[in-house]
Amino acid sequence: MTELSKTETGDEATAKAPSAFLEVRDLKVHFPTDDGIVKSVDGLSFSVEKGKTLAIVGESGSGKSVTSLAVMGLHRLGARGKNVRMSGEIWLNGKELVGASPDEVRRLRGREMAMIFQDPLSAMHPYYKVGDQIVEAYRVHHKVSKKEARKRAVEMLDRVGIPEPAKRVDGYPHEFSGGMRQRAMIAMALVNNPELLIADEPTTALDVTVQAQILDLIRDLQKEFGSAVIMITHDLGVVAEIADDVLVMYGGRCVERGTATEVFEKPQHPYTWGLLGSMPRIDRETSERLTPVKGQPPSLINVPSGCAFHPRCPYADIPADNVSRTVRPELELVGAGHWSACHLSAEDRERIWTEEIAPKL
Amino acid sequence: MSETKKTDTAAKAAVPEQASAPDEREVLLKVENLTKHFPIKKGILRRQVGAVKAVDGIDFEVRKGETLGVVGESGCGKSTMGRVITRLQDPTGGKISFEGQDITRLSTGEMRPLRRDIQMIFQDPYGSLNPRHTIGSIVSAPFRLQGVEPEGGVKKEVQRLLELVGLSPEHYNRYPHEFSGGQRQRIGIARALALKPKLVVADEPVSALDVSIQAQVVNLMDDLQEELGLTYVIIAHDLSVVRHVSDRIAVMYLGKIVELADRNALYEAPMHPYTKALMSAVPVPDTTRRGQKSERILLRGDVPSPIAPPSGCRFHTRCWKATEICRTTEPQLVELKPGQRVACHHPENFADQAPQDTVLLSAAKEASELVPDTVLSGGSQDGTGSEADSRSEAESEAKSEAATGTSAEPEQEQEQEPGSKTEAVAESEAAPEPEAGSEGASDKEQASAAEESGSGAGSASGPEAEAAEPASSPEAAGDPEPVSGSDDAPKSPKPKGE
Structure with a gap:
């Protein structure tokens, strides 16, 4: 991560007006329901610099998408805004977003931060032409004629690699x-040259060959525009491919965070080990069996006490005094720019990783 | 239905x-x-x-x-x-x-x-x-x-x-x-x-x-x-x-x-270019590989429509190895190595099996070593199937003949090429992505290409006889599956490429 994030650990951040381009501090997003409070995000901190890519990894229901929607200010829209409790701070380019008025956030949304959604078919309006939807996104933030905006739309479609953009703009x-739809949506997201791009599972619905094209495209565009990118995914292959930093989420909290190299080569959290062990890998000799994480992801209403991962963790009994079940571990610095929230001692982690986990991957 | x-x-x-x-x-x-x-x-x-x-x-x-x-x-x-x-x-x-x-x-x-x-x-x-x-x-x-x-x-x-x-x-x-x-x-x-x-x-x-x-x-x-x-x-x-x-x-x-x-x-040695591309596109959870982006084969575009699949080899519109033969002749699923069957004219890690290529004979020979001789001599396809095969072969030969015929006129070569290609594609009613160059070619040129291809198909003897010999070899290599143990033995040895 950055110099700034090296000085702060986990949830304890005190300095105002951060130097990082995007900084999220102790973000909490809770949804009160009839069954109880769903703590989708429960104290999350991270930062992203311009030109860098942060990947947020986790299972479904770990709070990845809720985090991204919170950054985009999309939880407070309409009547649904009454049903969400948000706290914490989100600093984008020196502006705080959690306390900002919906109008302020709206001015930023689309212009400074944009989002690519997982399912382009439901994210685009079926009734309007693709070009018109891009034109609208552009004209909201730029006072230009329709003709100019259309020219811009064609230019963007061309930029994302859609053949015959002048024709397809009316499709x-x-x-x-x-x-192609995913490309069109990337064009729409990038039409205002946003400085922060959030991609929520942008390639999950696509075939591997198309996925490779889209990842390449995102990487190229990032180089060209120098944007900060948050990539939300559950595919560790995609993460290794594109991310500079990785944040692993479990049960609404960050359990491990660090540079991609650190997290992939020296993962420190049992959950990260589990994710790596669950994946069949195309680049290695096939092992006889995968080593899945046992059990089910936790309910976000009744998050397990202590370490949220302890019911599924094979090493939960190693730390003394039953701390895994009683005390919630905080993020601790475990390497250069590498944090992990686990009660296991450094020696235990080292031993388990090198002796038990790494050989099986 | x-x-x-x-x-x-x-x-x-x-x-x-x-x-x-x-x-x-x-x-x-x-x-x-x-x-x-x-x-x-x-x-x-x-x-x-x-x-x-x-x-x-x-x-x-x-x-x-x-x-x-x-x-x-x-x-x-x-x-x-x-x-x-x-x-x-x-x-x-x-x-x-x-x-x-x-x-x-x-x-x-x-x-x-x-x-x-x-x-x-x-x-x-x-x-x-x-x-x-x-x-x-x-x-x-x-x-x-x-x-x-x-x-x-x-x-x-x-x-x-x-x-x-x-x-x-x-x-x-x-x-x-x-x-x-x-x-x-x-x-x-x-x-x-x-x-x-x-x-x-x-x-x-x-x-x-x-x-x-x-x-x-x-x-x-x-x-x-x-x-x-x-x-x-x-x-x-x-x-x-x-x-x-x-x-x-x-x-x-x-x-x-x-x-x-x-x-x-x-996974160790994919032979079809599509398999290779597909596998190279799989992201691998290993950050040390990130620098090796060049290994990845990026396929252009999307899968063509199955309503009108491309002529010849269906993968030719996205294949980096495609040649003329791929546009005209459909490759058969052939056992090139024991237990590995591939449908490609230009397979990876193996000699080409396309008819015009000189290496063909050696490839056919290699393939034939893998199977008993009885199968090779026995034609191995019966009835309608082989007829349909030979018919489509004759057609495709006519097309490639047309292509070479038109390119004999040197000054027209550049424009003619796309024109005749379009003909070949149009004839098999498979033009999901018309060749970019075809719009440039004038109607007249297209008409002449059509004429050429028509005459090529009509005058059976000359070009056909030439084409027949190389075309027979891939067929021989094309059916290496032995019949031993199965009772549907070939009915009559039938020379291919007629």
């Missing part, structure tokens, strides 16, 4: 294939 | 069984030249104006106890294939035999006893369980429908099955919504296993699940195979998962199998 979303 | 059945002509082509495979296990399921076309109807009369060729002539067999993985991009027909081999949908043509019995045209009633032996696991754990039925009634449905009374009663058996797939027997009276995705998939597996099937076709069994849960289900299927001696056909788009679970793997592209090989052979 409807259903006339585009899955990969 | 019945109309398409009638139109099907080449269906009965019997490709000799492959018996020289290293694995001599009994063949459980055999699929020959299977096709499934969905008619497109338009107008008041609902006349058929075309067909989505979802599965367009595939051959493979599944041996007892093995796992065959089927991979391909979305829209390549892999799921349709799965539904057709389980007879959930009727095939348009071809033949499916299960344990030696032809099940292609069995009626619903005749199929019913066989349903015990062939079961399916579906992709969507949310859509495949009736939300108004309890788990007990879902898993016991196969017993009810088949009129089977298991030992110790239905309830006891269902609870045993639930335990087998890692659920608690107390879940008997619960409803599907009370379960998570991974647990639902287990319920689907329990239902599929209820009648002790011989063959289980699993369509994307884990793609809707989280990674950690995915691994649990993969391991479960693995264990059950060992315990119950199951045979799987696993359809998936995730190449890493398929590699993990399969013994042999078929790679599909636009309704055809382009490569069929043992797992290790396929």
